[in-house]
Amino acid sequence: xxxxxxxxxxxxxxxxxxxxxxxxxxxxxxxxxxxxxxxFAIISTLVxxxxxxxxxxxxxxxxxxxxxxxxxxxxxxxxxxxxxLAYTTRFAQWVGGEVERRDVQIARALLAQRLNVVTxxxxxxxxxxxxxxxxxxxxxxxxxxxAQPGILPRSEAKAIDIQSKAFIDSMLIETRKLxxxxxxxxxxxxxxxxxDRRHKAEQSLFVLLLxxxxxxxxxxxxxxxxxKQYRANTKANLxxxxxxxxxxxxxxxxxxxxxxxxxxxxxxxIFITTVNHELRTPLTSIVGYIDILREKMEDTADDDLLxxxxxxxRNSESLLNLVEDILSxxxxxxxxxxxxxxxxxxxxxxxxxxxxxxxxxEASHIAITLSVEEGIPTAIDANRNQFSEILTNLLSNAIxxxxxxxxxxxxxxxxxxxxxxxxxxxxxxxxxxxxPQSELENxxxxxxxxxxxxxxxxxxxxxxxxxxxxxxxxxxxxxxxESTLNVGTTFRVEVPMYLSEIDEYIDAxxxxxxxxxxxxxxxxxxxxxxxxxxxxxxxxxxxxxESMGSEISKFSTWLKANGTTVEDQILNRRDKLLEVLGSCxxxxxDTREI
Numbered sequence: 001x002x003x004x005x006x007x008x009x010x011x012x013x014x015x016x017x018x019x020x021x022x023x024x025x026x027x028x029x030x031x032x033x034x035x036x037x038x039x040f041a042i043i044s045t046l047v048x049x050x051x052x053x054x055x056x057x058x059x060x061x062x063x064x065x066x067x068x069x070x071x072x073x074x075x076x077x078x079x080x081x082x083x084x085l086a087y088t089t090r091f092a093q094w095v096g097g098e099v100e101r102r103d104v105q106i107a108r109a110l111l112a113q114r115l116n117v118v119t120x121x122x123x124x125x126x127x128x129x130x131x132x133x134x135x136x137x138x139x140x141x142x143x144x145x146x147a148q149p150g151i152l153p154r155s156e157a158k159a160i161d162i163q164s165k166a167f168i169d170s171m172l173i174e175t176r177k178l179x180x181x182x183x184x185x186x187x188x189x190x191x192x193x194x195x196d197r198r199h200k201a202e203q204s205l206f207v208l209l210l211x212x213x214x215x216x217x218x219x220x221x222x223x224x225x226x227x228k229q230y231r232a233n234t235k236a237n238l239x240x241x242x243x244x245x246x247x248x249x250x251x252x253x254x255x256x257x258x259x260x261x262x263x264x265x266x267x268x269x270i271f272i273t274t275v276n277h278e279l280r281t282p283l284t285s286i287v288g289y290i291d292i293l294r295e296k297m298e299d300t301a302d303d304d305l306l307x308x309x310x311x312x313x314r315n316s317e318s319l320l321n322l323v324e325d326i327l328s329x330x331x332x333x334x335x336x337x338x339x340x341x342x343x344x345x346x347x348x349x350x351x352x353x354x355x356x357x358x359x360x361x362e363a364s365h366i367a368i369t370l371s372v373e374e375g376i377p378t379a380i381d382a383n384r385n386q387f388s389e390i391l392t393n394l395l396s397n398a399i400x401x402x403x404x405x406x407x408x409x410x411x412x413x414x415x416x417x418x419x420x421x422x423x424x425x426x427x428x429x430x431x432x433x434x435x436p437q438s439e440l441e442n443x444x445x446x447x448x449x450x451x452x453x454x455x456x457x458x459x460x461x462x463x464x465x466x467x468x469x470x471x472x473x474x475x476x477x478x479x480x481x482e483s484t485l486n487v488g489t490t491f492r493v494e495v496p497m498y499l500s501e502i503d504e505y506i507d508a509x510x511x512x513x514x515x516x517x518x519x520x521x522x523x524x525x526x527x528x529x530x531x532x533x534x535x536x537x538x539x540x541x542x543x544x545x546e547s548m549g550s551e552i553s554k555f556s557t558w559l560k561a562n563g564t565t566v567e568d569q570i571l572n573r574r575d576k577l578l579e580v581l582g583s584c585x586x587x588x589x590d591t592r593e594i
Contacts, residue, residue: 344382395428402430
């Protein structure tokens with residue numbers, strides 16, 4: 001009959017998985033490639049807009065500076081023009097005899113000072129005047145230098161008037177020309193600045209419009225995707241709700257089936273127990289009467305009748321063993337075996353089993369030997385009756401399937417296992433017919449018998465090894481088998497050793513000690529690793545973690561050989577050591593949870 005737990009697992013596996021059936025449905029929200037391109041374009045236009053805005057701001061600052069420079073230059077020009085006109089007027093008044101030469105010279109000095117003033121363009125005001133202007137000034141200076149101080153005499157005024165007429169007209173023309181030229185140049189500069197500003201403003205406007213367009217497209221796409229995703233999620237939620245409802249219905253049906261199976265299983269156990277009881281009573285009576293019949297027939301010479309009695313005896317014993325095995329297996333499956341563990345010496349259990357099977361071994365001239373690894377504790381935490389059944393089944397199989405004159409050897413040593421718990425290993429080896437390699441994986445199945453065993457004359461129910469496997473599992477142990485056809489078979493049983501109060505204390509603190517060792521090694525400086533590792537080796541050894549202490553010892557030995565100069569290699573090896581220690585810690589925790 002199929003186990004209830006197995007049945008539920010099979011039913012649950014058949015439940016639909018909507019996520020696997022609809023791989024295109026995504027949980028959450030993510031941008032598609034088109035939206036990512038749009039987002040990149042929006043960011044690019046935003047950056048470009050920022051750059052252009054900065055350029056416009058910097059252009060405005062330049063325009064302010066330009067206007068300021070133009071204002072300063074025009075002011076300097078106006079002052080120079082005024083001084084030039086004042087000088088020309090004084091000169092004309094001097095020629096007309098209205099002022100003294102000294103007044104003209106003062107006006108000339110003021111003009112010279114104004115012409116030497118530096119403008120905002122790092123040029124003097126005089127640099128803005130033409131060469132003709134300065135030639136006129138030179139001629140006027142010569143006239144002044146040659147004339148007498150004071151009021152110009154009328155005798156000289158007529159000659160100087162003729163010479164200065166051209167000078168005065170030229171000075172007025174050059175002064176007016178300077179203003180016109182400067183104004184034209186300023187207009188060109190301002191016009192160019194205005195064009196640049198308009199061009200940048202047009203670029204900024206274009207980029208801004210592009211940004212708004214891209215943002216509009218992006219948000220429209222985003223809204224479309226969200227609506228689509230919402231509809232898909234709504235559809236998925238409805239589908240999942242339907243499937244959850246269906247799963248609940250299936251689970252309800254499974255629960256009903258499980259309840260029925262549990263009832264049937266209980267009835268099966270009651271039926272098997274009843275049948276076993278009803279069968280065992282008459283079978284025991286039959287075996288007893290067969291023994292009586294054999295005793296009465298020992299003095300007769302009827303060999304045929306004796307053979308019939310032997311067949312009856314053998315078959316009745318086989319039937320009785322089958323009844324006992326079925327009853328034991330039923331008790332193990334139902335949990336009614338009453339497993340009460342206590343401290344037991346495994347060598348005593350082995351010796352008792354060897355003693356009880358000695359008649360069977362002697363009948364086949366088979367020697368049974370026992371060896372125990374020196375110095376190991378042989379106490380285990382076990383139910384004596386059930387563990388005795390393990391040894392009895394293994395030894396009886398080894399004897400039954402061995403050739404006459406062969407040997408069976410039992411060896412007890414320390415288990416080599418990946419479990420942190422201390423294990424004791426019992427190996428039962430024979431020199432019998434062996435088991436085919438292709439059938440080894442089935443040896444612990446109920447009612448299974450190897451093909452070569454079925455062909456032999458050895459009787460059996462195929463339940464012994466199944467019972468052994470269940471009992472070993474109840475003891476949190478493991479059983480393995482190795483066999484070579486026509487050479488022999490070895491069964492190895494590993495069970496936890498018995499822990500005293502001190503051992504229990506040590507075992508209870510293994511996890512904490514290993515955690516502290518990991519933290520100490522992980523947080524130590526490179527220069528401190530040697531001493532920390534030395535300390536941790538002793539601590540882990542005391543707490544029965546010798547294998548981990550050995551791993552640390554290897555690292556410590558490597559440190560001594562290589563020093564602390566190769567820091568990268570040290571850290572790499574330390575990380576690998578921490579991985580090993582972490583794996584052991586995980587195993588310890590798993591064992592503790594069990």
